[in-house]
Amino acid sequence: MVEIVSALEPVYRRGAHGNRDGGSAITLWETQPGSIVQVTSWPGKEGAALAAINAAASLDVTADAGAGVFSDTRSAFGFAPGRWLMVDQAEGMGDTLRDRIDTQTGTVTDLSHGRTAIAIEGERAEWVLSKLFALDFSLAAFPVSVGKSTAHHEFFTLIQRTATDRFDLYVYRSFARSFWQLLCTSAEEVGYTVD
Amino acid sequence: MLIPCPYCGPRDLSEFTYQGDATRVRPDPGSTDQAAWNAYVYDRVNTAGDHSEFWQHSGGCRAHLRIVRSTLTHEVKSVAYARDSIHERSRA
Numbered sequence: 130m131v132e133i134v135s136a137l138e139p140v141y142r143r144g145a146h147g148n149r150d151g152g153s154a155i156t157l158w159e160t161q162p163g164s165i166v167q168v169t170s171w172p173g174k175e176g177a178a179l180a181a182i183n184a185a186a187s188l189d190v191t192a193d194a195g196a197g198v199f200s201d202t203r204s205a206f207g208f209a210p211g212r213w214l215m216v217d218q219a220e221g222m223g224d225t226l227r228d229r230i231d232t233q234t235g236t237v238t239d240l241s242h243g244r245t246a247i248a249i250e251g252e253r254a255e256w257v258l259s260k261l262f263a264l265d266f267s268l269a270a271f272p273v274s275v276g277k278s279t280a281h282h283e284f285f286t287l288i289q290r291t292a293t294d295r296f297d298l299y300v301y302r303s304f305a306r307s308f309w310q311l312l313c314t315s316a317e318e319v320g321y322t323v324d
Numbered sequence: 325m326l327i328p329c330p331y332c333g334p335r336d337l338s339e340f341t342y343q344g345d346a347t348r349v350r351p352d353p354g355s356t357d358q359a360a361w362n363a364y365v366y367d368r369v370n371t372a373g374d375h376s377e378f379w380q381h382s383g384g385c386r387a388h389l390r391i392v393r394s395t396l397t398h399e400v401k402s403v404a405y406a407r408d409s410i411h412e413r414s415r416a
Contacts (some may be wrong), residue, residue, distance in 0.1 A: 172407075194333075210385060263338060264335075278332070278386075279334065280333075280382075
């Protein structure tokens with residue numbers, strides 16, 4: 130497979146940054162999954178598409194709005210009616226799903242080279258993300274495993290909560306470097322570590 | 325202003341794009357009735373009160389919505405997927 134080169138490389142500065150009073154309140158890193166795949170079902174075919182995703186990934190995503198699941202290596206969540214994002218640390222999930230979802234059921238779009246995946250974890254993760262997105266990031270409104278689609282100006286972003294203090298973000302690769310710099314600037318106030 | 329997207333739940337206005345008056349009915353594409361086309365393209369009622377509108381959740385799930393909004397208070401009275409209302413119209 131073609132090696133995926135990070136879009137963040139020129140601005141990815143490992144180490145501790147920002148306000149050092151009290152150490153780093155959050156940690157940022159690029160997760161670099163091997164597969165990022167979008168599945169879209171035709172109207173009325175949602176159940177078949179979801180069954181294919183669950184069978185291919187050994188997951189158990191339900192049809193509820195924004196419902197998601199995750200494991201150490203895989204995650205999936207709904208982000209729009211009849212649309213799901215499937216993420217795998219291994220390469221090849223696009224081909225696997227394409228084999229299982231025919232054109233009468235829906236479409237499979239391999240976005241592995243088109244999205245950048247960023248994780249933000251720490252006690253102030255909600256605070257920092259609230260600066261960027263008009264979403265309620267509290268645990269009650271945004272439970273663990275749920276996914277949401279949102280935007281900060283031109284940065285269309287898919288977000289999945291993967292722990293009480295961790296969020297995984299998926300942004301367009303072409304905007305990723307700019308978004309990363311914005312995220313780092315937003316985190317300076319609380320202090321952050323790039324892992 | 326918050327718009328309660330049927331899929332995403334209540335979201336900020338900044339995530340949405342206004343797509344126009346939902347009360348207009350497009351004339352038959354084969355029609356040469358100049359008055360009907362002129363009315364379709366240019367005539368607007370400018371309602372003071374409940375108004376039916378198309379919006380897109382462009383900064384979210386991308387769904388096209390049909391919303392009834394009070395132009396006086398910005399209260400959103402109802403929200404539905406646009407495709408559902410269009411199907412209802414075509415069935416009627």
